[in-house]
Amino acid sequence: MRQATAIIPGFRFAGISAGIKKSSANDLALIFSETPAVTAGVFTTNKIKAAPVKLALKHIASQKGQAIIVNSGNANACTGNRGIKDAKDTIDSLAKELGISPALVYASSTGVIGRPLPIEKIKKAIPELVGSLSPSSLQQVASAIMTTDTFAKLSSRKIRIGGKTGTIAGIAKGAGMICPNMATMLCFIMTDIAIKPQALGSALKDAVQRSFNRIRIDNDMSTNDTAMVMANGLLKNAPITKNSPLYRKFANALDEVTHELSKMIVQDGEGATKLVEIVVKGAGTEGDAEKVARAVADSMLVKTAIYGMDPNWGRIIAATGYSGAKVDENKLDIYLDKIKLVSRGTGTGKEAIARKLLANKDITITINLRSGTKSAKVLTCDLTEKYIEINAHYTT
Amino acid sequence: MRQATAIIPGFRFAGISAGIKKSSANDLALIFSETPAVTAGVFTTNKIKAAPVKLALKHIASQKGQAIIVNSGNANACTGNRGIKDAKDTIDSLAKELGISPALVYASSTGVIGRPLPIEKIKKAIPELVGSLSPSSLQQVASAIMTTDTFAKLSSRKIRIGGKTGTIAGIAKGAGMICPNMATMLCFIMTDIAIKPQALGSALKDAVQRSFNRIRIDNDMSTNDTAMVMANGLLKNAPITKNSPLYRKFANALDEVTHELSKMIVQDGEGATKLVEIVVKGAGTEGDAEKVARAVADSMLVKTAIYGMDPNWGRIIAATGYSGAKVDENKLDIYLDKIKLVSRGTGTGKEAIARKLLANKDITITINLRSGTKSAKVLTCDLTEKYIEINAHYTT
Structure with missing residues (x-):
C-alpha cells in the first residue's frame, strides 16, 4: 500500500526546502529516532562512491544510528576533499542541533554529480529542519528526496510480535531507467521492533537482493545508492535473533516493504508507461537464468x-541468444502473460492476441529454456520518448 | 569515400524488388563472381542463428564461393525446419539459374525474426535478379540490403600489387543502436586481388575485430550478423600468403574499408545525430580499458x-565506476575533445566551453585512468527520441 501516514513509534520526520534545487521543491529531509537504533545499511558497489557514502561506510561499523539527513539536488559525488568536508559539516551541524553524537548521524545525497554541495544553505536550514520534526511527516521525507521521481514512494507493514503489533515502514526514491543505468536509489526503512544487529543486517541484505537488486544489474549502481534500516526497539519485544522463530516473520515483512518499493521505482522509471516482469524458467543454472532475464530486461529493442505494443518476440529471442547463457533454440518457449508466442524456437502466430495484451500496464514475459530447473525474475519498464526528453536536459 | 560506382573486375551485381518488404523498395540483392572465389566469413556468435547463417557456416568450410544472395525484410531466423528448407531452396534456385554448384552459393537475410521467408516470391524473382547483373550495380546491392538504414554504405580502396592495381570494395548495412542491441549487421567485400584462403581469413578476422567489433559488445550480435569477403584473383598477382610482404598492405586496405563502413553504420544509428568515440587510456589491462569504454558507450544516460549537448561528466564517471574495471577515482581524468572536464576525479568547471563543443557532429570522450599503459576505443552514437519512434513500431 502507498501509505502516506505511517507512524512508527519513536521516529520523527521532516522535509523542507533548503534552496538546493533550482525549483522551490523540498530538498532536505531528516529521519530521527528518539533513541539510538540498531542500524544496518547496504551501499553502492560502484568503485566511485559519493562523499556521504564513504562516511556512512565508516559509521555503519558501529551498527548504530539515530538520524539520517538526506538532500536531493546534489549528489556530493566526485567532489574531492571538499565533498568529504561538506558531508562531515552536515553531520556535525545536525548532531549539534539534535544534541547527539555525530557518530550516530548519517548523511545521504542524490542529484547531479560533481558540483560542490551548497553547504551554507544546508547548515542554515538545519534548525528549521529539526524544528519541523513530526511523527506524521514520513510523506514529507519521501517527497523531499525525489529527483526526477513523479510520486513519493512509501510502503509499510504491521506484524504481530509476542502479542504486540510492530511496524516496518520504508520510503524510497528511484527514477532513471533503473536498468541498465541506475540513477541514485535511496531507501530508508524504520521499525520499532527490537532486533539484534546481525539479524537486521542479514534481513536487509536478503531483502535488497530480492528487490532492488532484481531491478538492475549489480555493476550498474550509481555513486550514491543506499538502503538503510533503523530498528529502535521501542516495541520492547525480546530482540529477534537470526535463530529466533520470529526472524522469518520479520524478514518476510521487510521483503514485502522492499519489494513494494522496488516495484514503485520501476513503475516510476523515467517516461515509463508499463511495468514488465521478465521470468526465466528451466535454466541449467541460476546464473544462466539471470543472464537471460537481464539481457532481455536491458534490451532497448525489447x-x-x-x-509500441508490438509483440516482437524476435527481439526477445535474440537477447536470449546473446545473453551468454547456454540456450538451445529448439527447446525455447516464450510467453506473453499466458499467451505462448514461441514454441520450441518458432513462432505460434498468436501476435494478434498478444498485441491486445500489450495494452495492459503490467506485463509478464516468460522464457522457458526447458534445459533445467533454475529460474530468475527481473523487473523492468518500457522505453519511451519521454525518457530521452527527461535525460537529455537533466543538469541544464 | 562513399563510392557509388566501384567496379571490381570479374564481379557483377544486382538489386531488385521481390515484394518481400511491404514498401516497393528493393529487397533482393545478388553478388556474383564470374569465377569461383576464395571466400572467408565471420558470422554471429549469437547462440540463436538464422537459417541462412547455419548453412553458410557449412559452405564456408570449402573456403570457396561464387554468389551471395541477400534479402531484406525478413531475417529467416527462428523459423525452424521450414527456415532451413527455404534457405536451401533459395540457394538451389539461384545456383540453377546461374548454372553453378549450390555449394558455391551463400544466402543471407535481414529483417523481422520469426516469420517464414516468402520463398515463392524469392524464387519467382530470381530470373529477373540474375538478368539484372551488371558490373556497375554495387550501389543497388548496398541499397537493397537496407532495413532501417537511411543511406547505402559503400567503401573501396585501390592498392598496387606487383605493378598492377587491385580493388577492394565493400558494402554494409547496420542500423539499430549498434550498442547495446545490435540490429543485423551485414558486410560483403569483394576484391580481384589473389590471396590464399588462410591469409584472407586472417585478414578478415582482424579487420572485423578492429572495426565492427569495436562498435558493439561481442555478446550483442543479432541472429544474422555476417561479414564475408570474396577474392576472385582476376588481378593475376602471385597469391598473397600470410608471410608475404604484401599481406600487411592488403590487410591495411581491408582495415580501411571495414573501418569506414563501421563508422558509417554508427553515423546511421537509428535516430543518431552525433558520432561519439570513447577512448580509454592508462588502464592496467586491455580488458579493463575495454570494460570502461563499453560501459560508457552503452550508458543510456551518457x-x-x-x-542534449549536456557536458554531464558525472554520468561518464559513474559508468566508469560501475564498469567492473579497476578504477582509482583520485587519478581519473576525463576530456571532451581537448577540454579537460575532470582532473584527478573532480570537475574543472569547464562545462560552458564543453557545451559548445557538443554542438559538433563528431565528439571524442577520453578517459585517462592513469593506472597503466593499456587503451581501448569504442565508437557509439547519441540516443534520441527518433530511436524510440523507429523501434517502437518496427514490425507493424
Whole structure:
C-alpha cells in the first residue's frame, strides 16, 4: 500500500526546502529516532562512491544510528576533499542541533554529480529542519528526496510480535531507467521492533537482493545508492535473533516493504508507461537464468517494442541468444502473460492476441529454456520518448 | 569515400524488388563472381542463428564461393525446419539459374525474426535478379540490403600489387543502436586481388575485430550478423600468403574499408545525430580499458546527455565506476575533445566551453585512468527520441 501516514513509534520526520534545487521543491529531509537504533545499511558497489557514502561506510561499523539527513539536488559525488568536508559539516551541524553524537548521524545525497554541495544553505536550514520534526511527516521525507521521481514512494507493514503489533515502514526514491543505468536509489526503512544487529543486517541484505537488486544489474549502481534500516526497539519485544522463530516473520515483512518499493521505482522509471516482469524458467543454472532475464530486461529493442505494443518476440529471442547463457533454440518457449508466442524456437502466430495484451500496464514475459530447473525474475519498464526528453536536459 | 560506382573486375551485381518488404523498395540483392572465389566469413556468435547463417557456416568450410544472395525484410531466423528448407531452396534456385554448384552459393537475410521467408516470391524473382547483373550495380546491392538504414554504405580502396592495381570494395548495412542491441549487421567485400584462403581469413578476422567489433559488445550480435569477403584473383598477382610482404598492405586496405563502413553504420544509428568515440587510456589491462569504454558507450544516460549537448561528466564517471574495471577515482581524468572536464576525479568547471563543443557532429570522450599503459576505443552514437519512434513500431 502507498501509505502516506505511517507512524512508527519513536521516529520523527521532516522535509523542507533548503534552496538546493533550482525549483522551490523540498530538498532536505531528516529521519530521527528518539533513541539510538540498531542500524544496518547496504551501499553502492560502484568503485566511485559519493562523499556521504564513504562516511556512512565508516559509521555503519558501529551498527548504530539515530538520524539520517538526506538532500536531493546534489549528489556530493566526485567532489574531492571538499565533498568529504561538506558531508562531515552536515553531520556535525545536525548532531549539534539534535544534541547527539555525530557518530550516530548519517548523511545521504542524490542529484547531479560533481558540483560542490551548497553547504551554507544546508547548515542554515538545519534548525528549521529539526524544528519541523513530526511523527506524521514520513510523506514529507519521501517527497523531499525525489529527483526526477513523479510520486513519493512509501510502503509499510504491521506484524504481530509476542502479542504486540510492530511496524516496518520504508520510503524510497528511484527514477532513471533503473536498468541498465541506475540513477541514485535511496531507501530508508524504520521499525520499532527490537532486533539484534546481525539479524537486521542479514534481513536487509536478503531483502535488497530480492528487490532492488532484481531491478538492475549489480555493476550498474550509481555513486550514491543506499538502503538503510533503523530498528529502535521501542516495541520492547525480546530482540529477534537470526535463530529466533520470529526472524522469518520479520524478514518476510521487510521483503514485502522492499519489494513494494522496488516495484514503485520501476513503475516510476523515467517516461515509463508499463511495468514488465521478465521470468526465466528451466535454466541449467541460476546464473544462466539471470543472464537471460537481464539481457532481455536491458534490451532497448525489447523495451521499445513493448512501448509500441508490438509483440516482437524476435527481439526477445535474440537477447536470449546473446545473453551468454547456454540456450538451445529448439527447446525455447516464450510467453506473453499466458499467451505462448514461441514454441520450441518458432513462432505460434498468436501476435494478434498478444498485441491486445500489450495494452495492459503490467506485463509478464516468460522464457522457458526447458534445459533445467533454475529460474530468475527481473523487473523492468518500457522505453519511451519521454525518457530521452527527461535525460537529455537533466543538469541544464 | 562513399563510392557509388566501384567496379571490381570479374564481379557483377544486382538489386531488385521481390515484394518481400511491404514498401516497393528493393529487397533482393545478388553478388556474383564470374569465377569461383576464395571466400572467408565471420558470422554471429549469437547462440540463436538464422537459417541462412547455419548453412553458410557449412559452405564456408570449402573456403570457396561464387554468389551471395541477400534479402531484406525478413531475417529467416527462428523459423525452424521450414527456415532451413527455404534457405536451401533459395540457394538451389539461384545456383540453377546461374548454372553453378549450390555449394558455391551463400544466402543471407535481414529483417523481422520469426516469420517464414516468402520463398515463392524469392524464387519467382530470381530470373529477373540474375538478368539484372551488371558490373556497375554495387550501389543497388548496398541499397537493397537496407532495413532501417537511411543511406547505402559503400567503401573501396585501390592498392598496387606487383605493378598492377587491385580493388577492394565493400558494402554494409547496420542500423539499430549498434550498442547495446545490435540490429543485423551485414558486410560483403569483394576484391580481384589473389590471396590464399588462410591469409584472407586472417585478414578478415582482424579487420572485423578492429572495426565492427569495436562498435558493439561481442555478446550483442543479432541472429544474422555476417561479414564475408570474396577474392576472385582476376588481378593475376602471385597469391598473397600470410608471410608475404604484401599481406600487411592488403590487410591495411581491408582495415580501411571495414573501418569506414563501421563508422558509417554508427553515423546511421537509428535516430543518431552525433558520432561519439570513447577512448580509454592508462588502464592496467586491455580488458579493463575495454570494460570502461563499453560501459560508457552503452550508458543510456551518457548517450542522452550528448544528444542534449549536456557536458554531464558525472554520468561518464559513474559508468566508469560501475564498469567492473579497476578504477582509482583520485587519478581519473576525463576530456571532451581537448577540454579537460575532470582532473584527478573532480570537475574543472569547464562545462560552458564543453557545451559548445557538443554542438559538433563528431565528439571524442577520453578517459585517462592513469593506472597503466593499456587503451581501448569504442565508437557509439547519441540516443534520441527518433530511436524510440523507429523501434517502437518496427514490425507493424
